[in-house]
Amino acid sequence: MFAKAMRSELFRIGKMKCTYILPVVLAGLILLTNFIYTRIDLYGLMGYTAMDVETIQEMGTSAEGFEESFMTGFRAGLESSKRMEEDPSSLQILGEGPFYNQDVAVVFSLDTGSLYSLLLLAIFTGLYIGTVYSTGIDKNLNIFAGKRGLLMRCRLLLIALYTLFIHLFTWLMAIVSMALMGSSVRLMADRSFVLYFIVTWLLTVSFTSIVASVTHLTRSKAAGITLGIILSAGILSTIMSVASLILQKLLSLGDGFNLGNYTVTQNIASLTLFSDGHTVVRAIVCAILYFAFSYVLSSIAVKKRDIA
Amino acid sequence: MEDYMLITHDLTKKYKDTTAADRVNLHIKKGSIYGLIGKNGAGKTTIMKMIAGLARPTSGSFEYTGFNGSVNEAYSRIGALIEAPALEPNLTAYDNIRIKCLAYGIGDRKYINDLLELVGIPETGKKKAGRLSLGQKQRLGIALALVGDPDVLILDEPINGLDPQGIAEVREMLMRLNDEKGITILISSHILEELAKIATDYAIIDHGRIIEESTSKELKEKCRDKIVIKTPNVAACIPVIDRMGLKDYGVVSDKVLHVFEGLSDISALNMELAKEGIPIESIGTESSDLEEYFLKITGSIPGERRGNKGQ
Numbered sequence: 316m317f318a319k320a321m322r323s324e325l326f327r328i329g330k331m332k333c334t335y336i337l338p339v340v341l342a343g344l345i346l347l348t349n350f351i352y353t354r355i356d357l358y359g360l361m362g363y364t365a366m367d368v369e370t371i372q373e374m375g376t377s378a379e380g381f382e383e384s385f386m387t388g389f390r391a392g393l394e395s396s397k398r399m400e401e402d403p404s405s406l407q408i409l410g411e412g413p414f415y416n417q418d419v420a421v422v423f424s425l426d427t428g429s430l431y432s433l434l435l436l437a438i439f440t441g442l443y444i445g446t447v448y449s450t451g452i453d454k455n456l457n458i459f460a461g462k463r464g465l466l467m468r469c470r471l472l473l474i475a476l477y478t479l480f481i482h483l484f485t486w487l488m489a490i491v492s493m494a495l496m497g498s499s500v501r502l503m504a505d506r507s508f509v510l511y512f513i514v515t516w517l518l519t520v521s522f523t524s525i526v527a528s529v530t531h532l533t534r535s536k537a538a539g540i541t542l543g544i545i546l547s548a549g550i551l552s553t554i555m556s557v558a559s560l561i562l563q564k565l566l567s568l569g570d571g572f573n574l575g576n577y578t579v580t581q582n583i584a585s586l587t588l589f590s591d592g593h594t595v596v597r598a599i600v601c602a603i604l605y606f607a608f609s610y611v612l613s614s615i616a617v618k619k620r621d622i623a
Numbered sequence: 624m625e626d627y628m629l630i631t632h633d634l635t636k637k638y639k640d641t642t643a644a645d646r647v648n649l650h651i652k653k654g655s656i657y658g659l660i661g662k663n664g665a666g667k668t669t670i671m672k673m674i675a676g677l678a679r680p681t682s683g684s685f686e687y688t689g690f691n692g693s694v695n696e697a698y699s700r701i702g703a704l705i706e707a708p709a710l711e712p713n714l715t716a717y718d719n720i721r722i723k724c725l726a727y728g729i730g731d732r733k734y735i736n737d738l739l740e741l742v743g744i745p746e747t748g749k750k751k752a753g754r755l756s757l758g759q760k761q762r763l764g765i766a767l768a769l770v771g772d773p774d775v776l777i778l779d780e781p782i783n784g785l786d787p788q789g790i791a792e793v794r795e796m797l798m799r800l801n802d803e804k805g806i807t808i809l810i811s812s813h814i815l816e817e818l819a820k821i822a823t824d825y826a827i828i829d830h831g832r833i834i835e836e837s838t839s840k841e842l843k844e845k846c847r848d849k850i851v852i853k854t855p856n857v858a859a860c861i862p863v864i865d866r867m868g869l870k871d872y873g874v875v876s877d878k879v880l881h882v883f884e885g886l887s888d889i890s891a892l893n894m895e896l897a898k899e900g901i902p903i904e905s906i907g908t909e910s911s912d913l914e915e916y917f918l919k920i921t922g923s924i925p926g927e928r929r930g931n932k933g934q
Contacts, residue, residue: 323723326718327711330713330718332713457702460695461676462695621677623678623709
């Protein structure tokens with residue numbers, strides 16, 4: 316019965332236009348972003364010399380080097396403004412961007428962290444689940460009248476599979492970007508990349524399950540998609556920061572406490588190929604907890620309520 | 624005992640303060656065409672939703688005695704068109720049916736084309752369901768209900784939006800399905816005249832309650848043209864009626880008698896009864912079609928509300 320439901324739903328997904336449009340949009344966004352990072356001479360535009368860039372790369376990541384990096388950037392900015400005033404033609408836009416010589420894995424993590432795919436997956440999930448309610452097509456499927464949970468699980472599994480497809484597609488586009496715009500294609504498919512890929516996929520599945528549960532609860536495409544956009548566009552980040560500060564004061568938490576670290580989207584955005592074990596475990600726990608919570612909510616909504 | 628397909632036991636559905644269905648007891652015979660008659664908001668759709676598995680009863684139960692398996696097995700043998708057809712507007716008629724076919728394990732293209740042919744929309748081609756006419760959508764909804772060759776068809780206002788020819792075609796199709804495949808059909812319609820042409824059994828619903836359940840034959844009796852005699856001595860009337868050669872009559876209660884023939888000779892009957900000294904409270908002819916009868920029984924004609932049993 317599950318297999319039949321899968322075939323039916325797969326057919327429905329296959330007939331949805333957004334199934335094909337969203338990857339095209341994603342491809343465009345990734346290519347554009349990667350073009351900026353690989354072929355726009357951002358450091359040059361900011362007036363950095365090759366030596367400045369080296370300084371920033373060497374010292375910018377450590378606390379001790381922060382002041383030095385800042386001063387380098389500040390001096391470069393002044394120098395750049397002065398040069399542009401003297402000779403506007405000296406401005407060079409195209410060239411080697413900061414990610415020109417990077418591995419595909421790093422570019423992939425950059426693309427994943429930009430949350431484009433989350434935005435598009437929110438639209439996909441909202442449309443896919445929301446259509447069930449806007450058309451009432453479950454009324455036709457009496458065969459599942461006594462097994463509504465099965466149909467819901469089938470739909471969640473298909474969303475997870477589509478999410479995997481989008482994740483793989485993002486990686487593929489990172490390869491294409493580097494082939495077209497980078498210095499070379501270096502896959503760097505090592506353990507850290509595999510772990511990063513799996514954890515970010517789990518977080519993405521968790522994110523789509525939140526959108527699905529909101530759509531189930533409200534029976535509205537718009538509600539699910541709106542929430543997905545709010546989360547993926549970081550609209551709540553200010554609220555999160557303020558809430559973190561309040562919690563820091565109220566619960567005497569350390570300055571390092573950030574509520575955003577316990578959200579799915581922030582975990583995807585902040586996770587890197589080089590994240591420490593604690594950050595990775597936190598991301599996995601967040602993914603599992605949010606998924607479980609959303610799954611329970613969806614189950615209650617689907618099983619307890621009338622279909623029509 | 625009759626061979627029933629579905630029996631409901633005090634089926635009740637409440638939405639907050641509203642009772643949409645109130646202790647509904649239906650007895651749907653296998654192979655029958657069971658008509659649900661009721662005004663808008665009477666509870667027809669709610670009852671249909673519950674027995675199709677789309678809505679959970681607040682209390683009461685139902686059993687598909689026609690199936691040996693569980694209610695889940697019965698759900699797989701039910702085809703339903705309840706309220707507006709549930710269609711994917713961006714898909715063709717063919718694809719809409721294919722979604723359901725795949726869920727039922729049917730992968731045959733011919734099966735889908737045959738269904739479209741059966742409901743009279745074989746020519747819709749690549750036209751999206753959202754752009755079909757109301758009648759075509761309704762036919763597509765019926766086709767969807769027929770996927771999986773159900774043993775029970777639940778159709779809520781299936782002829783809504785159809786033109787007269789379409790109504791006749793759907794009527795013929797339903798009768799053919801009932802006759803040839805033995806499909807039990809539960810149908811509701813506002814067009815009582817149409818319902819009267821196909822239904823073998825009826826339930827009249829008002830304010831969520833079944834106020835009468837009867838066979839087509841019983842209902843026709845009630846709707847026939849007749850002389851209605853109201854007298855405190857019904858027994859004394861019968862020899863007089865027999866003597867006049869009138870055979871088709873029925874005692875409705877200890878005070879009411881219906882005579883279904885000799886309607887043109889009502890004065891002669893009145894005179895004969897008077898001659899015998901039988902006190903007559905009133906005598907007159909009465910005629911009603913199903914619609915009138917329905918209006919009377921549901922109290923839509925003021926002062927005409929009646930009890931459950933007629934004769």
